[in-house]
Amino acid sequence: MPGWVVWPPKTSANGMDCAETALENNMTAQIRKIVVQVDELLQEGGKAVTPPTRRALAMAVIANPYAARFSDNLDELIAIGEELGGLLGARCVKALGIKPADAHSYGKAAIVGEAGELEHAAALLHPKLGAPLRMAVSKGAALVPSAKKQGTLGTAIDVPLGHKDAAFVRSHFDAMEARISDAPRANEILVAVVVTDSGRPHPRVGGLQVHEIVGQDGLR
């Protein structure tokens, strides 16, 4: 029977464990909402998927500190990216009910509201988001695939996915659609992280296999 065990199991009334609450209370990011989705696929093409593939998506909607002004320095967003890498990575792993080492693939994305620049997404995603995300999934030798765009309320972005330890694993090339109906407002940014415990449901187009991963260079 599917059904995810909340992990770790210690939770408070609002579903967050104490360490998480402390982390979130001390954050620089001004978070309006957090959305977590789990997509569990039990059969595809008329054939059972055993075990089912599961992909978790965690999104945060934050205020953009640089909305409607040009700033050469984007340090605040770089710091927020670091916070969100850990927070959203942990939320995904928790929603899947797995140990960090059992994560297979990951990806990240951001949608910048109209009063911001594409470069704001880059500041969030690239300099510092990766390291804490890798902690949340353990290891993570491979590049974290990413996508970014400018958008408005309800804009969808396809978060690209790749195996966390070897980017060439073909069975794990995938994407998960991320979208929040009321975000991002003009002065907000939507930040998304996806973690899976599996590849595509019935991979059969060859390429590097999971059991062939060396895991040193992040590619093979």
Added chain:
Amino acid sequence: MFGLSADLIDVRRVFTHVEEIHHEFGPVAEAPLVRGAIAAVLRNPYAGQYQTNIVPMMEALNPLGVQLAQQLCQAMGVAPDAIQGYGKGAIVGAAGELEHGALWHVPGGYAMRELLGWKGDRAAYTAGQGGVSSGQPGNALSIVPSTKKVGPPGAALDVPLTHINASYVRSHFDAIEVRVPGAPRADEIVLILAMSTGARVHARVGGLAAQDISQWNGLR
């Protein structure tokens, strides 16, 4: 119980969505409002043909209703007694009819109500006869509000939410948008349950308040 099956109930995919709302540009909530929805994507056994008797599926959906209600609570990370609002819905694929979505009213609604503490006579309600009682006869007294539509893969459904014990509680009138990328296919149905832990995050338009419920008739 999920998986390939020749039975009426054949679930392909389970999708959960949980959001924590910290604020909506007003004061930050002490504990965030948690809203969640769970969607099961299943084969529509009546797709592609007009069938007079579709009632067998209603009965067959009962175990699925119970499992989805429990899984949603788990995904939200809260105990059933923390749930204050609920709703349900269905999206029928293009080869089906709206009436197929109506099969979810009884099994979806009563599964969720029983999980939340409803003590009524389910057989009487299934037959369309309500019960009358005095005092507070358990919880989940309100009718579970619902929406349904026929739609393409990725169709969005706004699932209404109301207070579980009195439909007129104005602070708890709400809705959550539910959308499963890629579903329903033409021969599928998406069945949805939704719950919330409280009022709209900045509720302030008066009306009946939850603490003033007094008639325990599901309305006031």
